[in-house]
Amino acid sequence: MTKIVENGTDWKRMATAISYLTGHYQEQPRLEEAAEHVGLSPFHFQRIFTRYIGVSPKAFVGHLTLAHAKAELSKGASVLAAALEAGLSGPSRLHDLCLKVEAMTPGDYAKGGAGLVVDYGFAFCPFGLAIATLTDKGLCGLGFGDDEDAMLADMRARWPKAVFRRADDKAADVVAKIFDAENREILPLYLMGTPFQVKVWQALLAIPSGEFSTYGAIAESLKSPKACRAVGAAVGRNPISWLIPCHRALGASGALTGYHWGVERKRAMLAVEAAKREMVAI
Known part of the structure; x- marks a missing residue:
């Protein structure tokens, strides 16, 4: 098994975070708000999100408008x-x-x-x-x-x-x-x-x-x-x-x-x- 399966709790949290950010991107949620939503400190949320998703929360939110x-x-x-x-x-x-x-x-x-x-x-x-x-x-x-x-x-x-x-x-x-x-x-x-x-x-x-x-x-x-x-x-x-x-x-x-x-899942995929x-x- 890879680390992704071994740490399923983190994956579930990151899925929750992506769902939250995708649903609230127009409000430009702060890092602290997203971190609180998944029960992590801002520092740990930033680190785990970037590790598992491959981009920072800020970069992800920045691409959710699909203007690109x-x-x-x-x-x-x-x-x-x-x-x-x-x-x-x-x-x-x-x-x-x-x-x-x-x-x-x-x-x-x-x-x-x-x-x-x-x-x-x-x-x-x-x-x-x-x-x-x-x-x-x-x-x-x-x-x-x-x-x-x-x-x-x-x-x-x-x-x-x-x-x-x-x-x-x-x-x-x-x-x-x-x-x-x-x-x-x-x-x-x-x-x-x-x-x-x-x-x-x-x-x-x-x-x-x-x-x-x-x-x-x-x-x-x-x-x-x-x-x-x-x-x-x-x-x-x-x-x-x-x-x-x-x-x-x-x-x-x-x-x-x-x-x-x-559709919101599609938006998240394109943003990532x-x-x-x-x-x-x-």
Whole structure:
């Protein structure tokens, strides 16, 4: 186990802190206020938040307005198109982690998971409670929420004929690897979707961390410029959130629009990535 799993209390506190800061960013909360909310001294809160999230609380709050996203989109350049030209999309890609991507065949997908065993479990991460679902071919689901029963029902609905087995230790180990900044282990993903959905999810993988694209740009990259709504639906059905970065898809105006696991969680994800990108650029 990594230190992330070993110190689950700190992860739960940091998830609470991110939720608080995301909900109150317009009030520009002081460090002391956020620290008190999670029961820590300002000194320890600053240190633990920066260690676990990778950016300071101030930097995180500073990127929650998404003004940077609108500025990038207003330039008119398609980040996605540039990334695709550079060959970043495809069966595998390095972004936050090394990912090995395999897609279920259309025939297997049509079976609704019949004959498939899915292990699942819950663990805390920066964005709250996470659910991870795994098959022998790799991670097939990653989602976030507050209610275990609702989160599991969401995953079961995707593969109604699969057999689900609870395996919290196995899931927690995978969640730890995903959010451990020092981890460089190759993580296999097993995508379960229609051929069109898989194409959209592969396009999402081409959007670099800290950058953004639009539903329209994704549709154009797939040579289907009129398929914005279909692209939006496929983005919403992404089964492996965060790793397949559907949070990086915005409306044409820079609006957050919807997010399957909550718009405020999407805002937090974008803020963390943008703040980290700024740190690298400095």
